[in-house]
Amino acid sequence: MNKPILAQSKAVSIFLIFALGYFISTLLRAINATISPELVSEFDLSAAELGLLGGGYFLGFATVQIPLGYLLDSKGPRKIVSYFLSITIVGLILFAYAQNFIMLLVSRILIGIGVGACLMGPLTAYRVWYLDETQQRANSWMLMVGAIGMLSSSLPVQYFIPTIGWRGVFIFLTVLTLICIILIILFIPKWQTEEKLNKIKYAELKNVWQNSFFRSLVPVGFFNYGGLFAIQTLWAGPWMTRVSGYTAEESAKGLFLIYFCLLFSFLLWGYFVPKFSKNIKDAVKLLRWGAPLNLIVLLLIIYLGSSAGASYWALFAVSSIFLSLTQPAVGMAFSTSNAGKALTSFNLLLFVGAFFIQWIIGIIIDFGINLGMNEIYSFRLSMSFVFLTSLFSYFYFLKKSNSFNY
CATH class of the missing domain: 1.20.1250.20 (MFS general substrate transporter like domains)
Structure with missing residues (x-):
């Protein structure tokens, strides 16, 4: 064309x-x-x-x-x-x-x-x-x-x-x-x-999913990125109302703060990142150092419980911005003819992860309450699941990425 x-x-x-x-x-x-x-x-x-x-x-x-x-x-x-x-x-x-x-x-x-x-x-x-x-x-x-x-x-x-x-x-x-x-x-x-x-060529998709770099990011995409989506698009709100004691209007203001900080961070990110990340090697290096930041914040939120309000979730969202490096890195890891298939495959992974984690957080909350925990501890238990799965996913990426030749 x-x-x-x-x-x-x-x-x-x-x-x-x-x-x-x-x-x-x-x-x-x-x-x-x-x-x-x-x-x-x-x-x-x-x-x-x-x-x-x-x-x-x-x-x-x-x-x-x-x-x-x-x-x-x-x-x-x-x-x-x-x-x-x-x-x-x-x-x-x-x-x-x-x-x-x-x-x-x-x-x-x-x-x-x-x-x-x-x-x-x-x-x-x-x-x-x-x-x-x-x-x-x-x-x-x-x-x-x-x-x-x-x-x-x-x-x-x-x-x-x-x-x-x-x-x-x-x-x-x-x-x-x-x-x-x-x-x-x-x-x-x-x-x-x-x-x-054209018919979907599953052999081409198979090549994407068998790529070692793509596979190193599968757990990060599913758990870390999926967990971010699950929290910022749903569970940050119930946390503020049912854990931190916010009213519905206060929760809406908290969400506004979270999304405003996210918007501002996108502005800065779009300006500065091209200066530091020019190829896949740079992107992987930034991801290695930056990906744990939101896990540190999430661990702090779990520890503080009801004291962790909107400002902490805003900090979590902003510190998660390093995860956005995964998508361009996936695109750069493949030839032009396969980049689109790799990106749509990675998108599939992210959104399936978001669906699963958004649902499993709710299941864990109900499970905790049925065990006799109060609501605050049940929410902390669910976020502990997100933290642990994301942490192990990050370690998996670290281990696999050390063997890459760029």
């Missing part, structure tokens, strides 16, 4: 439209942390059910990662992103009118499937329509938009709950998603040459 570089005005409009879709995606990823008190109260959810419900988004998201690359290459972002967002609308409507846990879970999975193309779709478009030097800037800005989406899932959502309720919030998001689909159809260019959809 030829590379038709677009005029600047057209490139800006394309970015803004796709940014709206990714904003919706990350807002929906994190919104359960804010509305969890309402969901628990209305549906009498256990911690395990709350974790499974939050993880439903990641499960749906993960299921489409492998075929997504093939669909985008053959049909283009305009069709695929708009088709997928139509599934999101179905999920949003079902969630807004849900009457039981099963309906909530099914709709949450549909939402995850529907927003599954909201980042990979734009990145595919930028690769074809933007100049090479513009792509990195656009990719960084998309990550910032994602942080703004999570930021908007906290205080802004909490502000509207007393007036329109959590169901009204989802109706509003349905309308916003519909507007995004219309904008995509009207303003995103057609894919120049739609190709016949």
